[in-house]
Amino acid sequence: MKAADALNLAEERLAEAGVDTPRADAEFLVAHVLGTSRSGVHAARDRELPDEFGALLERRRNREPLAYVLGEWGFRRLVLKTDPRALVPRPETEVVVERCLALLRGEPGPRVLDLGTGSGAIALSIADERPDVRATAVDAAPGAVALARENAERLELDVEIREGDLDVAAEGWDLVVSNPPYVSPDEWDSLQPEIREWEPRDALVGEGLHEEIARLASTRLIVFEVGDGQADHVADALASLGYADITITPDLTGEDRVVDGRR
Template sequence: MRIDELLKGAYERLSSISETAQLDAQLLLAHVLAVSTSYFYTWPEKDVSVADIDRFDSLLARRELGEPVAYLLRQQSFWSLDLEVAPCTLIPRADTERLVEVALSVLDTNKANRILDLGTGTGAIALSLASEQPKSTIIGVDLVAEAVTLAKRNAVRNQLSNATFLQSSWFGALEGESFDLIVSNPPYIDPDDEHLSQGDVQFEPKSALVAGNHGMADIEHIIQVAPRFMKQGAYLMFEHGYDQSIAVRKCFVEAGFIAVESFQDLGGNDRVTIGRLK
């Protein structure tokens, strides 16, 4: 079967379950054939082998069940990085790049900063900061051992040696450490949120998504404990849900933080909130 014929059938199969059916199909076929998607516009008439058609069909069947393309490809772009992804942790999303941008805006680029990423997952935030702050030291921690191993592989994959990763329940393995900046994209979804059964998130680990107290429990815990691990004048910042900024700012203020402020994502929703230790 020709490439253009194969893709046409794939678009039709995926159109009912994906708003990006054409892109999904192209990415999956490009993965199978080990080519870039531009190849399809140059050589649409090329025949695809039976073996490759079978592999493509298998991936399409999994996508039809809703499995995220990033998990099917086992990779995702984030910031300037190419990251390996796996079902043990969240897929890095474009909205989280806003957290990286805000972090870079408050850091003193003339010093070697010490930065902590809580709940690092793939290492996306930690490694993005490591790539932009080569003089700084970044530590990423995660409760899930498989995620820590994955983040370490991503550091090697992107040739970044100034980021290290540890298994830790939040600050549990960090006694005696202090940081200029602490960043986190913690679980912040209410356990009863209907979106947990929709789209990509239904395939992602609930432990990385869901928190008690209407999604605020982990954020509240981190704000209470973080000052013990922060240098004077250090910043703490979170990614959070689009409707949580008021609650997060209230927690910061009640804990004695100053310069509390929220920042919007590309969709115009409050997505990142920061506070500074007095």
């Protein structure tokens, strides 16, 4: 089948399956099997697609996240390996990294902890964009630790990656950053199948972890990603724990997404 026909067929099939962005996903899948970029798909309209395309389309029709089907996903300047061992890195988390970089500006060789690193997205981006940072990435899930290590190796980025729990925050850092699980168990059933049926539940569901990390942490700077409607509560918790200069930053959709402070 030619790429142009496959695009139309895939768009139709994905729309039938309830995928939110069927045309964009069809373009990503076609681009992937042709070894081109999404913007290169138009120029490749007459090329024949390899058989592999059918299997990938079927996976996406089963509402497997596009990032798992493709096996990689862009995050800031990096392309990260992605699979069900860890959460798909989200665009809003890029703002978390932006905030860390802003807070670390002018600080030579800071020690940074990314707590709950998942694929390694935050720690690896900081290491990429601030090579003098001494970054450590920790996760409680052995699969996530393995994936983060694979990403560090592929990208040749120097980050210490280890399995561990929240108490690592107490080891003494210049900056602790975390995007902890923050979805309440009540919300679970309302999530998209891509999340509910494919992403690791332990990476998503959690309550009170921002406060717990902030209480445990021995750090000058702390940066959190928060869920919709959680920013004011987390900011108040930071204030009551003695943090100052508390700042709330919105993501690109305008939702308050990052809360940070210092002490």
